[in-house]
Every structure is written in structure tokens, then in C-alpha cells.
Amino acid sequence: xxxxxxxxxxxxxxxxxxxxxxxxxxxxxxxxxxxxxxxxxxxxxxxxxxxxxxxxxxxxxxxxxxxxxxxxxxxxxxxxxxxxxxxxxxxxxxxxxxxxxxxxxxxxxxxxxxxxxxxxxxxxxxxxxxxxxxxxxxxxxxxxxxxxxxxxxxxxxxxxxxxxxxxxxxxxxxxxxxxx
Amino acid sequence: xxxxxxxxxxxxxxxxxxxxxxxxxxxxxxxxxxxxxxxxxxxxxxxxxxxxxxxxxxxxxxxxxxxxxxxxxxxxxxxxxxxxxxxxxxxxxxxxxxxxxxxxxxxxxxxxxxxxxxxxxxxxxxxxxxxxxxxxxxxxxxxxxxxxx
Numbered sequence: 001x002x003x004x005x006x007x008x009x010x011x012x013x014x015x016x017x018x019x020x021x022x023x024x025x026x027x028x029x030x031x032x033x034x035x036x037x038x039x040x041x042x043x044x045x046x047x048x049x050x051x052x053x054x055x056x057x058x059x060x061x062x063x064x065x066x067x068x069x070x071x072x073x074x075x076x077x078x079x080x081x082x083x084x085x086x087x088x089x090x091x092x093x094x095x096x097x098x099x100x101x102x103x104x105x106x107x108x109x110x111x112x113x114x115x116x117x118x119x120x121x122x123x124x125x126x127x128x129x130x131x132x133x134x135x136x137x138x139x140x141x142x143x144x145x146x147x148x149x150x151x152x153x154x155x156x157x158x159x160x161x162x163x164x165x166x167x168x169x170x171x172x173x174x175x176x177x178x179x180x
Numbered sequence: 181x182x183x184x185x186x187x188x189x190x191x192x193x194x195x196x197x198x199x200x201x202x203x204x205x206x207x208x209x210x211x212x213x214x215x216x217x218x219x220x221x222x223x224x225x226x227x228x229x230x231x232x233x234x235x236x237x238x239x240x241x242x243x244x245x246x247x248x249x250x251x252x253x254x255x256x257x258x259x260x261x262x263x264x265x266x267x268x269x270x271x272x273x274x275x276x277x278x279x280x281x282x283x284x285x286x287x288x289x290x291x292x293x294x295x296x297x298x299x300x301x302x303x304x305x306x307x308x309x310x311x312x313x314x315x316x317x318x319x320x321x322x323x324x325x326x327x328x329x
Binding site: 023026027028030031034035037038039040041042043044045046049055056059063064067068070071149150153154157158160161 | 197201204205208209211212213215216217218219220223228229230231232233237238241242245313316317320321323324325327328
């Protein structure tokens with residue numbers, strides 16, 4: 001059993017097959033997946049802009065980081081759930097799609113980003129609420145956050161445009177073909 | 181059938197592999213920015229986030245980003261539509277999308293703005309914000325359903 005077999009087994013489960021073949025469920029899940037970046041992207045953008053000192057300057061950035069966090073999690077969980085449904089339904093053609101791999105890697109980078117900047121930015125109100133403005137680390141974190149999310153949505157879109165170089169590799173000709 | 185004196189095959193977007201998806205990415209990133217900043221005000225009207233601010237403060241803080249996003253999302257959308265104008269024109273999902281888009285923009289700059297800038301009763305805020313979220317989500321949904329109809 002290789003990776004391709006596992007990927008096929010996943011998308012061939014009854015659940016993912018019906019998901020893939022449904023004329024209505026698939027586009028609804030896809031639309032929901034996409035709406036989440038539209039509905040909850042504003043929270044991310046506002047946080048990043050505040051860390052860059054571009055908006056709402058009268059309030060400490062830590063306040064915005066803290067207050068927007070619960071809603072960001074809601075959007076993230078809905079998005080991931082829809083993403084798993086979409087990815088599972090077509091996993092055999094996704095697992096070796098370079099754009100899918102890039103998207104998943106960037107998503108992992110979002111997690112790493114959160115861990116790396118927790119001590120210096122997101123979990124450090126004293127540093128980011130400095131009256132002189134957020135420190136350089138906060139600005140780097142904000143720019144990286146925007147770059148990562150644009151990268152994720154771009155790679156996500158590009159998944160659909162990838163064609164495998166040779167989807168049906170030719171097998172070696174059998175030694176002797178007996179015609180009936 | 182509508183006839184237009186234009187051959188989509190001459191469109192540069194139909195003649196290389198990367199420009200069409202590139203415009204789609206710009207389109208998606210910019211509706212994330214425009215709708216996302218509108219939704220932020222809606223979440224405040226619903227009382228779900230940043231209660232330290234008034235909806236009016238959040239609207240003022242984000243209105244420039246909303247407008248910039250809307251301008252770019254519509255421009256990139258027009259570019260995308262040039263790749264096959266007639267198929268968009270005759271697609272019912274696309275027609276509903278345009279209708280909802282016009283309604284959502286009008287709503288955003290009239291009722292939505294007026295309510296966000298004033299101290300309206302909570303019930304009014306919830307209704308106005310809910311309708312705003314529903315309208316903008318329907319635009320996104322119809323954009324996807326274009327490809328499935």
C-alpha cells in the first residue's frame with residue numbers, strides 16, 4: 001500500500017464519495033470555505049494593521065489581539081472543517097498537487113508564526129503596547145501574517161489549475177500479446 | 181442570443197497559463213479585505229467583538245480599506261469577466277451575483293452606514309448586521325455557483 005492507495009481509499013469512502021458527487025453539498029461547502037476568509041479576514045487584517053500602527057492608534061494593540069481572538073478561532077475552525085471535507089473528497093488528486101502541498105506548508109507556517117511570535121508579540125502586552133509604538137518584531141509578525149494568508153488563498157486557488165504531467169503512466173508492454 | 185464584436189480568444193488572459201488564476205487570487209484577496217472589514221463592523225453591531233469601541237469607530241478605522249478593496253475587487257472582476265463575457269452574461273448565478281452585489285453596496289453605504297454611525301437600539305443593530313453578512317455571503321456563494329451551473 002503506497003501513498004496513492006491511501007489517498008484513493010480516503011476519497012473512495014462512502015462519505016467523501018457522496019460529498020464529491022453531490023451537486024449541491026460540494027459547492028456549498030466550497031462557498032462556505034471561501035466566505036470564511038471574507039468574513040473573518042477582517043479580524044486578521046485589523047490586528048495586523050494595528051500592530052503596524054496604521055489604524056485605531058488610540059487603543060493598545062494587545063487589546064485588539066485579545067478581543068478578536070475568540071472570533072478568529074470560530075472562523076478558523078469552520079474554515080478548516082470545510083477544508084477537510086473538500087480535500088478529502090478529492091484527496092487522490094490533491095495529495096501530490098504541488099499547490100496543495102504549498103498551501104498546507106503555509107498553513108503549518110501560520111502555526112509556527114503563532115508560536116514564534118507568542119513571547120515577543122501576541123502574548124507580550126508590555127512590549128506591543130509601548131507608547132512609542134509597537135516594536136519591530138510586531139511589525140514583522142504583522143507583515144508575515146498578511147503574506148502567509150495571501151499565500152494560502154493564492155495557492156488554494158492554484159490547486160485547481162495543476163495538471164499532473166502524466167496522469168496515466170504507460171505500463172511496459174506485455175511480452176507477448178495473444179490476440180483472441 | 182446576444183452578439184458582440186469581440187473574440188475572447190484574443191484576450192491575453194486566455195493565452196497564458198498564469199494570468200487568469202492570478203486575477204482570481206487578487207479578486208479573492210480583495211473581497212477578503214472589503215467584505216472582511218465590513219463584517220468586522222457587523223460583528224461589533226452584533227456585540228461579538230471589540231466592545232470597547234463603538235461600531236462608528238470601527239467603521240471609520242476600516243472604511244478606507246473597505247473602499248480600496250471594493251475598487252480592486254470590482255476591477256479585477258471586470259478583467260476576469262472579459263475572458264468569456266457572454267457565458268457570464270447568460271449564467272443565472274452570475275446575474276444574481278451582480279444583483280446582490282449592487283444591493284449589498286447600496287445597502288452598505290446607506291442603511292448599514294447610517295446605523296453603524298448612530299446609537300441604534302440593539303435589535304436594529306443585530307438585524308442590520310445580520311442582513312449585511314447574509315448579503316455579502318450570498319455574493320461569495322453565487323460567485324462559486326457560477327462555476328457549478
